[in-house]
Amino acid sequence: MTGLEPVVAQVTAIEASLLVFVVLTALVTALARDVLAAVIVFGAYSLGMAALYTFYRAPDVALTEAAISAGVTTVLLLLTLAKTTRIDHETVFEEVNLPAAGAAGFLFAGLALTMGDVPAVGSREAPVWSNPDVTQWYLTETYAQTGVENTVMAVLAAFRGFDTFGEAVVVFAAGIAALIVLHREVFA
Amino acid sequence: MSDARPNDRDDEPGGTGAVDGESGDNGTDEKPDDVPPHRAVARSGRLDSEQRQGTPYTESQVIMPTVKIVAPFAFTFGLFVTFHGSGSPGGGFQGGAIMAAVVFMIAFAFGIEATRDWLANTVVVALAVGGTLAFAAIGLIPVARGGAFLQYDLLPIPVKYGLESVEVFGIAAIVSGVLMGLFFLLANGFASDGSGFGDGGTGDDIDDIDDIDDTDESASTGSDPSPVTDGGER
Amino acid sequence: MSVVDTALVAGYTVGEFLLFAAAGFVVLAIGMLYRAVKGPTMQDRVLAVNVLGTNTVVILALLAAALSEPTFLDIALVYALLNFLMAIAISKFTVERGGVL
Amino acid sequence: MMDAIATARVGLIAVFALLGLFFSFVSMVGVIRLPDVYSRAHTASQADTLGAGFGLAAVALTVGWEGAGFKSVLLLFFIFVTNPTAAHAIARAAFEEGIVPWTEGDDRR
Known part of the structure; x- marks a missing residue:
């Protein structure tokens, strides 16, 4: 645990509070007895995640999180709940399965031990930054090669365009798979 | 639970406020005494759950105008995120999700059935299929000209507009179409009455999928319709 | 030199002050999470998450x-536009008559 | 002269952010402490409107009009439009579900 002090010392107030918020909402989502309550609290979880992504200057990810979670995920989960049965529970939380919690805690402790070797956020020593052949090349060459200012979009649509095509087909196939699972022939 | 609700607190806060505080627990029996008949008729849709069961659900008069105000802005913002993905955060995926969320908003405000009539199945399917085909076509034009898949500099337009066209015509259309389709599909629910293709004439493809999925040890049951009917009973 | 870099008090710039203010809003959000967890009704939870959404904006x-x-600010705009979707979805969801959904 | 304006701007940013924090704190206390869902809906929409208004005013002063101050005005407009609607939807859902409003002497819920 000696490696943790430099990491902890750099955590700002906004990061610490957002992390507490995100971890609390994630725990409540996992432990809530009522499924509808879990869905609602999961909406709050995505709020915290979007703010965290924004603070780490990943606006594309934050925008995706915002659009998908605020607009789509909650609504689709609610519709699914409306079509199934929901049991009203008196108790708020599930009982914690102690062996499972122990296993998860063990895994968490093992991962936390490696935290000391992880470079800080935005550090110049991070491999993703210090590698001049990959990251720096994209950051400097994107505009010259594509004329697009948003590097993320250029990487998605141009430099790994074939992969993005595969992802788009996956989304399309997911729609067809939902049709098959629900035994329908038309969407509407 | 619904028996104990006060009978009138929604329309006239000034006139019946005093009655609210006192008769909060004695039900709807004395309602004809202290309410004029015309108001009782006007409010009969809101008495208690037993009496409300017969009346049709009315859409909220507050939510509808708000959605009328917000939906055009949100749709325009979705278009902005889609078209302006090259200069600011965003892109086709995010913009398509926002535009699909606008449709969800309209559906919740005006009723899903009305939205389903307004937005035909053809439109949803055309968005999803057309998006996929447009992406593939944009990728294949350079191949036809002797280049690689999605080699933008072989397109007849500048590279930047090549990327934009993939985002706009491809990804945004696919995402918005599939999300709207999932919404209508989940609102319809499971086709348990046999009206889906569980008993239709579409046997071969479905059976093949089922074979791949879960019946590896008995892969020779290609013509057996039982996997589909099993799925119907789950 | 923009406004964000101007010194405010005690060596903190305006930007750092705004970050602290944002952290304060997050702390308030954690407090409001109590209502989202406790309930007791679903409407309480939705109400709390709705307030959390405004806070997040x-x-x-x-x-x-x-x-x-x-x-x-685009991200905040997405939340401002779409945050009430969950509330109106719940308002339909809890109505049992006539199969509205 | 310009210095005075800049100083006033910085001071106003701090004051507006603190006022926004204060009203959001009031809103949080109300949401936690008030006895039933209807009164909580009232305090949520009322005090939260002020909190968001002052917070976004601080943001608008910081980024300036030539930045994206216009967007923060737009944010405030949409919060003012959608938040009361959400509160209405929640209260209507509670009413439809048959939740009885809290009156004096009832248990705190």
Whole structure:
């Protein structure tokens, strides 16, 4: 645990509070007895995640999180709940399965031990930054090669365009798979 | 639970406020005494759950105008995120999700059935299929000209507009179409009455999928319709 | 020299002050999470999450101002436009008559 | 002269952010402490409107009009439009579900 002090010392107030918020909402989502309550609290979880992504200057990810979670995920989960049965529970939380919690805690402790070797956020020593052949090349060459200012979009649509095509087909196939699972022939 | 609700607190806060505080627990029996008949008729849709069961659900008069105000802005913002993905955060995926969320908003405000009539199945399917085909076509034009898949500099337009066209015509259309389709599909629910293709004439493809999925040890049951009917009973 | 870099009090710049304010809003959000967890009715939970959404709009806007990246305001705009979707979805969801959904 | 304006701007940013924090704190206390869902809906929409208003005013002062101050005005407009609607939807859902409003002497819920 000696490696943790430099990491902890750099955590700002906004990061610490957002992390507490995100971890609390994630725990409540996992432990809530009522499924509808879990869905609602999961909406709050995505709020915290979007703010965290924004603070780490990943606006594309934050925008995706915002659009998908605020607009789509909650609504689709609610519709699914409306079509199934929901049991009203008196108790708020599930009982914690102690062996499972122990296993998860063990895994968490093992991962936390490696935290000391992880470079800080935005550090110049991070491999993703210090590698001049990959990251720096994209950051400097994107505009010259594509004329697009948003590097993320250029990487998605141009430099790994074939992969993005595969992802788009996956989304399309997911729609067809939902049709098959629900035994329908038309969407509407 | 619904028996104990006060009978009138929604329309006239000034006139019946005093009655609210006192008769909060004695039900709807004395309602004809202290309410004029015309108001009782006007409010009969809101008495208690037993009496409300017969009346049709009315859409909220507050939510509808708000959605009328917000939906055009949100749709325009979705278009902005889609078209302006090259200069600011965003892109086709995010913009398509926002535009699909606008449709969800309209559906919740005006009723899903009305939205389903307004937005035909053809439109949803055309968005999803057309998006996929447009992406593939944009990728294949350079191949036809002797280049690689999605080699933008072989397109007849500048590279930047090549990327934009993939985002706009491809990804945004696919995402918005599939999300709207999932919404209508989940609102319809499971086709348990046999009206889906569980008993239709579409046997071969479905059976093949089922074979791949879960019946590896008995892969020779290609013509057996039982996997589909099993799925119907789950 | 923009406004964000101006010194405010005790060596803190305006940007750092706005970050602290955003952290304060997050702390308030953690407090409001109590109502979202406790309930007791579903409407209480939705109400709490709705207030959390408004809080998040302010947090995102403060972050965009503090990091001096005005395009980050787009993210807050998405939440401002779509946050009430969950509330109106719940208002339909809890109605049992006539199979509204 | 310009210095005075800049100083006033910085001071106003701090004051507005603190006022926004204060009203959001009031809203949080109300949401936690008030006895039933209807009164909580009232305090949520009322005090939260002020909190968001002052917070976004601080943001608008910081980024300036030539930045994206216009967007923060737009944010405030949409919060003012959608938040009361959400509160209405929640209260209507509670009413439809048959939740009885809290009156004096009832248990705190």
